[in-house]
Amino acid sequence: MEKETYECDVEVIHNDILEEVKQQMPEDNNIYDLSDFFKVLGDSTRAKIMWALDLHEMCVCDLAILLNMTKSAISHQLSTLRENNLVKYRRDGKMVYYSLSDYHVKEIFEKGMEHILERNGD
Amino acid sequence: MEKETYECDVEVIHNDILEEVKQQMPEDNNIYDLSDFFKVLGDSTRAKIMWALDLHEMCVCDLAILLNMTKSAISHQLSTLRENNLVKYRRDGKMVYYSLSDYHVKEIFEKGMEHILERNGD
DNA sequence: TTGACAGTTGAGTAACTGTTCAACTATAAT
DNA sequence: ATTATAGTTGAACAGTTACTCAACTGTCAA
Numbered sequence: 060m061e062k063e064t065y066e067c068d069v070e071v072i073h074n075d076i077l078e079e080v081k082q083q084m085p086e087d088n089n090i091y092d093l094s095d096f097f098k099v100l101g102d103s104t105r106a107k108i109m110w111a112l113d114l115h116e117m118c119v120c121d122l123a124i125l126l127n128m129t130k131s132a133i134s135h136q137l138s139t140l141r142e143n144n145l146v147k148y149r150r151d152g153k154m155v156y157y158s159l160s161d162y163h164v165k166e167i168f169e170k171g172m173e174h175i176l177e178r179n180g181d
Numbered sequence: 182m183e184k185e186t187y188e189c190d191v192e193v194i195h196n197d198i199l200e201e202v203k204q205q206m207p208e209d210n211n212i213y214d215l216s217d218f219f220k221v222l223g224d225s226t227r228a229k230i231m232w233a234l235d236l237h238e239m240c241v242c243d244l245a246i247l248l249n250m251t252k253s254a255i256s257h258q259l260s261t262l263r264e265n266n267l268v269k270y271r272r273d274g275k276m277v278y279y280s281l282s283d284y285h286v287k288e289i290f291e292k293g294m295e296h297i298l299e300r301n302g303d
Numbered sequence: 304t305t306g307a308c309a310g311t312t313g314a315g316t317a318a319c320t321g322t323t324c325a326a327c328t329a330t331a332a333t
Numbered sequence: 334a335t336t337a338t339a340g341t342t343g344a345a346c347a348g349t350t351a352c353t354c355a356a357c358t359g360t361c362a363a
Binding site for chain 1: 339350351352353354355359360361
């Protein structure tokens, strides 16, 4: 009377459903990547940066003024966005201009905003 | 020669772009709500739960077995998902069955997964 | 070369977050 | 009533994270 398949502090309740869901679940690695992706968008500073860059290419200074934050703070967040391939940049003289690198993000933001606005009864 | 509009450690570089973006940016509160929403999806445990519930209504036990975690850990995360109106539940005897409460989330997950898979060269 | 400004980076810190643990409630069965 | 299982909850702890600060690089102008 052993349960070799699962190690948990509970009994198996709905084995049929479990098997079905297990088979249809995406691969672990894909879920990790996906939640990491959402995590990057899940900070208000980065969300604002992304939204601003969706409207217009901007330099670090512009973003710092727009968000009323230090250049350092903005630069750190841009670094995170860069590492996650969400923004690209070009240097022009002393200034570095950032823009969005991915066309999916806009759609995801818009779907997310739909959700927020409907939920808030707008 | 004062800049009353902005307080920052930088000079205003592109005033025209700044004004344009400022006007088109969503309200701060909406961006906060949006990033909070993404933050909830930005944890792999919660992402797995959401994906599983999208496939089938499940009880806490099932989820604990599926994710190989304790009921307590799952319950805490379900509580977060509940607070953010992403899941609903019904009690049936001793068991509590959870399911998705929002139809937008599936679309957002799918768009996000598209992004991941394309980015990973799939 | 020197100074000024745009931007980056690493260390440090305060705040946040996910899991564990133990104690708890709720329902059902004996 | 008692016991067992499903689930919840609060405190505590460890790991993470966003911003600050100071020092740094890169580019331009004089």
